[in-house]
Amino acid sequence: MSALRLAGALAVLAGGLALAQQVALAVHDIGVFELEGDAVNDPAVAGDDWDTVNVYGGGASIARTGVLADPGNATIFTGGGSKDNIDISSWNWKDNTGGLPDKDNITNAYAAAYSYNGQLLIYFGADRFANDGDAQLGFWFFQQNITVNPNGSFNGVHQVGDLLVLANFSNGGAVTTIQVLEWVGSGGNQKGGTMQLVLSENAAKCGPALTGDEACAISNAVPTQAPWPYTPKSGAPGTFPQFSFFEGGINITAVFNGATPPCFSSFLAETRSSTSLTAVLKDFVVGAFPVCGIEITKTCPSSRFNADQTAFIYSYNGTVTNTGFAALYDVTVVDDAGTPGVPGDDQTINLGTVAAHASATFSGEFQSTQNPATNRASVTASTTPGGPVDVTDTSDPAQCPPVPINPLMHVEKSCQVRVVVDNNQVVVRVDIAGQVCNDGDIILDNVTVTDDSGTPNNPADDQQVLSLASLAAHTCAPYSGSYFPSGVNGSDPSSATFSDTVTAHATPRPGGSPLTDMHTATCPLCPCPRTP
Incomplete structure (x- = not known):
């Protein structure tokens, strides 16, 4: 030879x-x-x-x-x-x-x-x-x-x-x-x-x-x-x-x-x-013929609210495996934080050197307003220390579990009829009071209560009796107001009544579907009839 x-x-x-x-x-x-x-x-x-x-x-x-x-x-x-x-x-x-x-x-x-x-x-x-x-x-x-x-x-x-x-x-x-x-x-x-x-x-x-x-x-x-x-x-x-x-x-x-x-x-x-x-x-x-190779897998096993309930926190775990002949250097994982195509919030994890046929694990958390979020990660590596990227892989999408959201809200209302002097005239005034309650475990934003002043078909005289930027979970907020009725139910003073309805609106965090609740109260003109 x-x-x-x-x-x-x-x-x-x-x-x-x-x-x-x-x-x-x-x-x-x-x-x-x-x-x-x-x-x-x-x-x-x-x-x-x-x-x-x-x-x-x-x-x-x-x-x-x-x-x-x-x-x-x-x-x-x-x-x-x-x-x-x-x-x-x-x-x-x-x-x-x-x-x-x-x-x-x-x-x-x-x-x-x-x-x-x-x-x-x-x-x-x-x-x-x-x-x-x-x-x-x-x-x-x-x-x-x-x-x-x-x-x-x-x-x-x-x-x-x-x-x-x-x-x-x-x-x-x-x-x-x-x-x-x-x-x-x-x-x-x-x-x-x-x-x-x-x-x-x-x-x-x-x-x-x-x-x-x-x-x-x-x-x-x-x-x-x-x-x-x-x-x-x-x-x-x-x-x-x-x-x-x-x-x-x-x-x-x-x-x-x-x-x-x-x-x-x-x-x-x-x-x-x-x-x-x-x-x-x-x-x-x-x-x-992938003589050099790398594989990445990941899961997203848990989810929860962040501290102020403006977003969700997702935890992820993953494994990188060197499937090839020799050690891989500068092994780097990039997690897309649930926003593929938006590199600004990507998370980078450096795993260093991974020996042939060995594996390395990684983990982390990211915030997202998506519920649930879909998350994936990619990995790059070189066959020489400090060298160019030789092998890459991208994980399958990991479906994170949704954070359970159970927003609940109700509004309460009462009313009382008063006879008052207004503009040198004796008139009837209806005073209203009540509370709106957050019965769930989610902060409610943009909470409002509006009274229809007894005219459900005429929004022009509606009045907003409560406006809150937010309402904490398991708390209530009072409201009150009054209106001069433009009509009465019945002509006999002993049985005449006034009715009006309040409507409460709120938006659960983070960006949930709006909530609405209504309550109608009826007040008699003469709540205590005289005894003959």
């Missing part, structure tokens, strides 16, 4: 790799993953296999794509800009059209990531429709979540540190070569300067004879079982014909010389017309 090493202190723009001589760390036969040219787990061999990862729950992987199916002629590269050394924004694709050689037709692709002794190992694989020719395969690991758009373009662009593994199988898969290239944008040592060759291994076929390798790959030398739905061009369904299945692995930490690897988010497998970096790209399949 020969290997290209780009010796120490090679600077690549904007955080590219600096490679130095080091002892390479193998990716096969270390008890992590079986790289022996089939997809079915061998119980006698330590480590996962593709059926473990893709069919039986993921095994020990920390991230996986699952089986990314590519039936028929789906997702085919098209256009002269669709090349590995050109940015993704220039790539184009088409669907379910001809022109794709059967040997270049990917049927499924997959990838899985593992943490091993503090190192990031990634295993990748694909199967193809036909085996009638050599295979040139590429496996991209992107930091952005690359997807396809319906108009034939791609969504997303390269970032410095995106990695391409080229695995070329010739002589029926007997000879395997691997190249690993990093996207650097400019200044690279490959044509166009966008890419830097960081590893090249000849005779890189995984197996006991291969030692000290940072990457290797292998194909199936004999027909093998397909653990997922698969139908070849020729042969029995459910079986990979010879040289139709490919798998490999790469020690990402070793390739990056022990530095923190980039935070990969998506994966793309491709077939190529040749081994050249500028080769025409053929078929592809793309999917999410």
Whole structure:
């Protein structure tokens, strides 16, 4: 085996790799993953296999794509800009059209990531429709979540540190070569300067004879079982014909010389017309591959009034979990305080560093006039201390419990008839008195009591007998007033009466539905008839 090493202190723009001589760390036969040219787990061999990862729950992987199916002629590269050394924004694709050689037709692709002794190992694989020719395969690991758009373009662009593994199988898969290239944008040592060759291994076929390798790959030398739905061009369904299945692995930490690897988010497998970096790209399949990841969950379990009952106080709790390979730094939670889109009242909680697969909790309170409130939180983190944000997540909305509000109010009233002199005339005056009571546990605002002066259909002579800015819970406020009646019920003085009605209005805090209560009192003109 020969290997290209780009010796120490090679600077690549904007955080590219600096490679130095080091002892390479193998990716096969270390008890992590079986790289022996089939997809079915061998119980006698330590480590996962593709059926473990893709069919039986993921095994020990920390991230996986699952089986990314590519039936028929789906997702085919098209256009002269669709090349590995050109940015993704220039790539184009088409669907379910001809022109794709059967040997270049990917049927499924997959990838899985593992943490091993503090190192990031990634295993990748694909199967193809036909085996009638050599295979040139590429496996991209992107930091952005690359997807396809319906108009034939791609969504997303390269970032410095995106990695391409080229695995070329010739002589029926007997000879395997691997190249690993990093996207650097400019200044690279490959044509166009966008890419830097960081590893090249000849005779890189995984197996006991291969030692000290940072990457290797292998194909199936004999027909093998397909653990997922698969139908070849020729042969029995459910079986990979010879040289139709490919798998490999790469020690990402070793390739990056022990530095923190980039935070990969998506994966793309491709077939190529040749081994050249500028080769025409053929078929592809793309999917999410969150090697670094963070998750946030939260609840809002309790609620209460604030001290002056102008708003509600909600308590929340949450958990942030590092789901990825390495520690995450500068982990920051932002809670929206029940007002999404209004950052002015957001609450920020700094959680610091969260180790791989560890969790950190947070809690707090916020005020809101909503009852109930809906609350959510987001989290950001970096893979390096003080570095840019690499991973984010947003919680599902947490529905806070409503604060029970039971506003109650009633108004009482009495009246008494008086004979008084007014403007040199003897007239009847009705004096009224009573109280309005807050019977609930909520402060009432804008409390008013209005008397209709005995003319319910004529608001012009109504009089307000009480006006309060607020009325505390379980308290009453008195009122009084008088009016000169303009009419009487009955013509016999001994049975004549006067009636009027008071109406009380109030608004419960905070901003509750208005309350209304009414009370009518009837006063006799002669309450104490004389005895004959």
